[in-house]
Amino acid sequence: MLNNSQYIEKLRSSGLRPTKQRLKICEVLFNTDKTFHFTINELVKRISKVSNHKISLATVYNTVHSFKKKGYLKEIPINSDQSYFDTNTSHHHHFYDEGQKNLIDIDDADVEPVKINTKIPGKKIKSVEVLVKVEDDKS
Amino acid sequence: MLNNSQYIEKLRSSGLRPTKQRLKICEVLFNTDKTFHFTINELVKRISKVSNHKISLATVYNTVHSFKKKGYLKEIPINSDQSYFDTNTSHHHHFYDEGQKNLIDIDDADVEPVKINTKIPGKKIKSVEVLVKVEDDKS
DNA sequence: CAATAGTTTAGAACAATTATAATGTAGAAA
DNA sequence: TTTCTACATTATAATTGTTCTAAACTATTG
Incomplete structure (x- = not known):
């Protein structure tokens, strides 16, 4: 603003x-x-x-x-034919509803820190992104 | 085989x-x-x-x-201009080296289970995918 | 101001993917 | 078997998202 x-x-x-x-x-x-x-x-x-x-x-x-x-x-990064951008540049993750092509933030506090217990020699981690795909709950 | x-x-x-x-x-x-x-x-x-x-x-x-x-x-799902497919359909995650456009499996055992403490009403989780972007370690 | 390096623009080019419509083929029925 | 039909394959056209191009424009510096 x-x-x-x-x-x-x-x-x-x-x-x-x-x-x-x-x-x-x-x-x-x-x-x-x-x-x-x-x-x-x-x-x-x-x-x-x-x-x-x-x-x-x-x-x-x-x-x-x-x-x-x-x-x-x-x-x-969403598996899709077009690029999605986010004006929220803080660290957080996403829900993605493939049916409705709808993207929703997951507050970083709502995701336990992702722990990766392996690495690639000579490379360092740049980002860790979690994409949670959701679908209609018909149960 | x-x-x-x-x-x-x-x-x-x-x-x-x-x-x-x-x-x-x-x-x-x-x-x-x-x-x-x-x-x-x-x-x-x-x-x-x-x-x-x-x-x-x-x-x-x-x-x-x-x-x-x-x-x-x-x-x-990789943020890219083309679709990537995996013949490994078991649950696992990926490293992605954007520089080399190289994709590497992360054994599921090497990632602590991702815990999502929130949900979307009427939707259920279909998949949880972690993408770890890496870059050259110049340190 | 004038010079110039960075920006914008319309439109062409491009690359990945999907649609089309004709031809071919697997599997079922006679 | 032969025939039938729904499903598959094909070459090619069409579409879509994105990048390139080269000319015109403009913000900044001297």
Whole structure:
């Protein structure tokens, strides 16, 4: 929930020029109380809902990727045909309902820390992500 | 490690007609000591290495999907542009090296059971998958 | 300002996957 | 067996998500 000049500062401080397009995308992504998940397509729709000037699809892709690289977004690995992103960059996990293609946060406190008792020589762990697939409970 | 007539039986018993193509794919996927991971592209290459008759790409997709539906294969959710499949259908998790696009099994015994202390009303858990991303250890 | 390096853009290109519609085939019935 | 039919396979077209390209634009620096 920052204002425009704060986004300008945020972008500049991470080495990204604060362009109109990036600021608009910041607004759409971060000017809200709750974090949320989105696909590129959904983001494009949200943008066009808030603004008359449409942002080129390529720019949306570019921006999402640079925001991800800067750590403003996380990508969630879901077995699917499209990429899912999360504005919640804190450590947490997900439920995924394949039927409804619906993604829900699992508060980190609700998952016991995942302990991995093995390692790969020369590699270090970068992230541990738990995906809990759910389905209708017909019992 | 079954022989041809055992694959015929296996397919038939799950309601799939044992066609030449499906049997060839069974051979490539299951006639080995070790389980392994593959993409459709890699599977196509393996097939052409073992056989002169090439199987249409569409058939490979169809077959992999029906094998997955029957539980002979698992799909591994990796944030990527292509689908990864696993001939190891037992419960286990994965390391993924994004740099090398390399996928490695984590023996189930090497992961403490993941405990989820929350649930979604009306839904039940279908699977819990842990993806451990790794990177070069430059320390 | 002027220079320039980074950005945006429309559209082409691409890669993975799915759809289509014609042809082929396994299994059952006659 | 031969015939029938539903299921499978096939080549190819179509679709979808994403990346590339190269020209136009713009934020920043000097």
